[in-house]
Amino acid sequence: METKEISKKGLRIWRALQVLLFILGIGFLTLMLNDSLRFIPSLPESFGRDAFWNVLIFAAPLLFAVAPGVWRNICPMGTTSLFARYLGISKAKQQDQKQQGIFYLISVILLYVLVPLRHVETSGLSVVIALVGVGVLALILGYLYQGKSGWCSGLCPVFPVEKLYGSKPLVTVPNTHCSTCVNCISPCADSTDNITPSSNQESAISRFASFIFVGGFPGFVWGWFNVADFPTRMEGWANLDEVYGLPMLGFSITLFAYWILRRLFEEKDYTKVALVFAAAAISCYYWYRIPSILGLTDASGVFGLDLSEFTSLKLILRIISTLFFFWWIVLRNTIKSWEYRPKFEELKTA
Numbered sequence: 001m002e003t004k005e006i007s008k009k010g011l012r013i014w015r016a017l018q019v020l021l022f023i024l025g026i027g028f029l030t031l032m033l034n035d036s037l038r039f040i041p042s043l044p045e046s047f048g049r050d051a052f053w054n055v056l057i058f059a060a061p062l063l064f065a066v067a068p069g070v071w072r073n074i075c076p077m078g079t080t081s082l083f084a085r086y087l088g089i090s091k092a093k094q095q096d097q098k099q100q101g102i103f104y105l106i107s108v109i110l111l112y113v114l115v116p117l118r119h120v121e122t123s124g125l126s127v128v129i130a131l132v133g134v135g136v137l138a139l140i141l142g143y144l145y146q147g148k149s150g151w152c153s154g155l156c157p158v159f160p161v162e163k164l165y166g167s168k169p170l171v172t173v174p175n176t177h178c179s180t181c182v183n184c185i186s187p188c189a190d191s192t193d194n195i196t197p198s199s200n201q202e203s204a205i206s207r208f209a210s211f212i213f214v215g216g217f218p219g220f221v222w223g224w225f226n227v228a229d230f231p232t233r234m235e236g237w238a239n240l241d242e243v244y245g246l247p248m249l250g251f252s253i254t255l256f257a258y259w260i261l262r263r264l265f266e267e268k269d270y271t272k273v274a275l276v277f278a279a280a281a282i283s284c285y286y287w288y289r290i291p292s293i294l295g296l297t298d299a300s301g302v303f304g305l306d307l308s309e310f311t312s313l314k315l316i317l318r319i320i321s322t323l324f325f326f327w328w329i330v331l332r333n334t335i336k337s338w339e340y341r342p343k344f345e346e347l348k349t350a
């Protein structure tokens with residue numbers, strides 16, 4: 001693990017990117033609000049939601065796999081959570097391993113509970129309310145806890161996904177949120193080479209959280225894509241068994257397979273098994289998302305694309321993306337962390 005300080009010029013560029021992403025984030029919120037409130041009537045009705053789901057959410061897993069450190073530096077929610085640290089007003093409570101495990105488990109449960117609700121609460125206004133609520137929670141946790149341990153490496157439900165897909169990043173970038181390292185969390189996901197969701201084995205809660213996440217997530221993703229959106233919110237809330245049924249069925253099947261494999265293989269091979277499950281989950285995501293974005297399924301794609309007659313292209317793209325992620329995550333050999341660890345605080349003040 002390398003320690004590296006960022007240059008002043010480099011820091012200025014990252015700060016500009018953080019501001020830009022923050023403005024873009026507010027832009028996305030405004031567009032989604034417009035979907036429901038129609039203060040810019042000339043825009044199509046689902047413009048904001050489509051931009052959010054088909055641009056940001058489409059690209060996010062790929063970014064986590066290739067350059068998770070970049071996302072960790074510029075995520076607007078992460079920046080929000082660290083306002084208190086930047087202002088020097090954070091209470092900076094330290095967490096022990098058990099508390100870290102509890103936060104990890106809650107983040108995994110939040111992910112499993114919240115993601116299926118996307119099929120229910122489809123309006124732009126619902127997404128805005130959810131995101132603003134999450135932003136307030138991130139702000140509070142950043143105020144209470146030290147460094148990134150409250151939100152970015154704590155309760156953020158995206159954090160387990162970053163660890164799952166981001167074990168073998170292409171690049172290591174400076175850590176622009178931590179001017180010095182205060183050892184807020186151990187192991188630090190940003191600074192540990194080839195971090196995985198199972199890297200923290202210190203507490204039983206962490207081990208359990210990583211087990212249900214790595215094992216269950218591929219099946220959960222499959223199940224999620226096989227549930228249709230409900231036409232109205234009321235119908236969705238009245239059919240929560242359907243909303244959660246298939247994702248939980250998929251979760252149970254792959255979790256059982258993961259449990260069997262861990263019994264068949266020796267402990268030294270557990271990481272390899274986990275990487276196969278990571279590749280399966282992200283491949284499954286793009287198996288469905290790439291054709292739908294390009295209009296290769298029966299629905300029209302983004303920008304009005306309709307390529308549904310090219311059925312063999314759909315299969316070719318699916319095979320290519322699956323092969324790519326298995327190579328990227330399972331087969332490729334690289335030793336890298338997401339970000340360079342900054343100098344430790346005590347070294348700087350000594």
Ligand code: SF4
Binds near residue numbers: 147148149181189190
């Ligand atoms: S670099 Fe240090 S302060 Fe920053 S997240 Fe990692 S452990 Fe916490």
